[in-house]
Amino acid sequence: MALLQIAEPGLSAEPHQHRLAIGIDLGTTNSLVATVRSGSAAVLEDEAGRALLPSVVRYVQVGIPEVGVEAQLRQTDDPHNTIASVKRFMGRGLKDVPGAAATPYRFVDSPGMVRIDTRAGLKSPVEVSAEILRVLRGRAEASLGGELTGAVITVPAYFDDAQRQATKDAARLAGLNVLRLLNEPTAAAIAYGLDNASQGVFCIYDLGGGTFDISILRLSQGVFEVVATNGDSALGGDDFDECIYRWIVEQAAIVDPSVTDARLLLSLARKAKETLTDHDEAHICVTLSSGQSIDLVLTAETFFTLTASLIAKTLAPTRKALRDAGLSVGEIDGVVLVGGSTRMRHVRRAVADYFQSEPLTNLDPDKVVALGAAMQANLLVGNHKTDDWLLLDVIPLSLGLETMGGLAEKVIPRNATIPVARAQEFTTFKDGQTAISIHVVQGERELVGDCRSLARFELRGIPPMVAGAARVRVAFQVDADGLLSVSAQEQTSGVQATIEVKPSYGLSDDEIARMLNDSYSNAQTDMNARNLREQRVDGLRLLEATQAALDQDGWQLLSDAERATIERAMETLRVMLNGQDPVALKRAADSLNRATAQFAARRMDASIQRALAGQRLDTLEV
């Protein structure tokens, strides 16, 4: 006997046509799966009643890897084969992996993404994540009693193309149909039903185990838009534990704690932190392996003082995000707290003080993202009345391409909402040029060398034309999952080339932050550099065109003296091209332009004469 769920009025599914949809929060530390049953979103628990699945996978000699709590328990005695926090390696090459040396894993560099050497062979982060997803899928199928139609999986808003693609690949590997990748802050906003408000600007403050993210969402007429994101990828609950740990070591004057003792103290530090969430003091009482016994009382007040600097560190990215969004604190209509670390009282108080309003906290901060994802999944499979809301996300860094002179031309600006398609026309630089190399870059800086290279491809088969006559339309398309494809088409001939950008390396969020900062601090130098390069490209083009004209009919149309004047101007320009002064370069180009004005006029006359020669007037007039 099948077990039925209550449907929305008029939306009962046909028998055997139930569309089961789930939302998955694939987290760095813990993962969750949720679904909408009988109209309410709920997190699905395992047989033991646990909602959180630790994102830890342990590979065994034969058979299915252990995932979750069992794997987590073996982390210390089987470190090489027990992989935790794999999310940090998704879509990353070895040199992009933050703190690779500090992890116990045997990394193997390989094209595209790093691999981890385990006793079950080389495993990519995609495969490891797929194991986590497979367990969640199994839990969902057992709980819902049937095949799943699809899943919405959440990713951090700053995840780049490679990281999103890797997440999608992992889901496919786990046998899940991905309905949509959804940004985590957006999911949190949905869970709070902020989409029911008519409009507003909301801030999502997400302090997890090891990462901090801040996102600003704007809702207008039922449309959600991520207007800015920021964060700190090395700041989270673990740092608060670390603070307490250091305090214990200092208070108890422990010299050189052994590895076991350090781990023990760290877990006591974490317990103390959790106790202080709803108590005013926590007792830390333990006997170390060295025989030293410790009996300390940590008051909430001391804890708050110890960790005040950590909280201050979350407010800096918050300010930046607000500035990026062009908003002041007073313009924020609501703040949502996400992540287990936001249970700490002083975090809540600091957020409330900063925003001068009480944050939303009534949903479990660990579950809120999964709940929102489930609601979105339910909508996407059609179990809910559609057109209730439409979600918009943004791209974290501008996308563009390289133009002559090594300049980055932005095609899609940063924080553009996705899905988005933008096209721009480019042309050839040289006469008779039959191919264009298209170099796709990501970043905010003016020079290509300072941006990140995503892909290169060539458009060949352009018919030979004079420089500037070809019209190459380059279209950038970012789909709803944030994945990019680029196509180029020469408009007059129709030749075309397309590339799916599968970026070989991911960007770390630190890098994204750094690239953004650089773009602000280097704005002036960048503009000067751009100016100089642009002048150079123009000058070079002018030189080439003049030389071509001189070779063609200069001997016919110019006297020796005129010719010498032009050649002198060309020489001056050539020298300036190697210089660093855009103003002098511009002046030299202008003077060559003036020197050739007469020549150009004569060429025009000559070509008209040529065109008219041998034609009778009456035929021309027709």
Add this chain to the structure above:
Amino acid sequence: MAITLSESAANRVQKFLDQRGKGVGLRLGVRTSGCSGMAYTLEFVDETQPDDIKFESFGVTVLIDPKSLTFLDGTELDFAREGLNEGFKFNNPNVKNSCGCGESFNV
């Protein structure tokens, strides 16, 4: 003529209605489809219909249209857990046979 909810089903329905934040009750019904001829429907009610027949069970309003009632008379709706799965179950005395999955039936 009666339709009832078990106490656990009623509690569950009330909880879902509260979470949903709107709705006046629960609608039971049948429609012709499925592998064995008929299928159950189970929906929230936002608007009652003029010919709805109304029952009350543990404080929850149950609505049903007269045609469906002939197929469902005497049914008790129960809430059950099977392993990790949980949901509602129709205990319908009128059923002669049902398909393997229990989603559709024949009277």
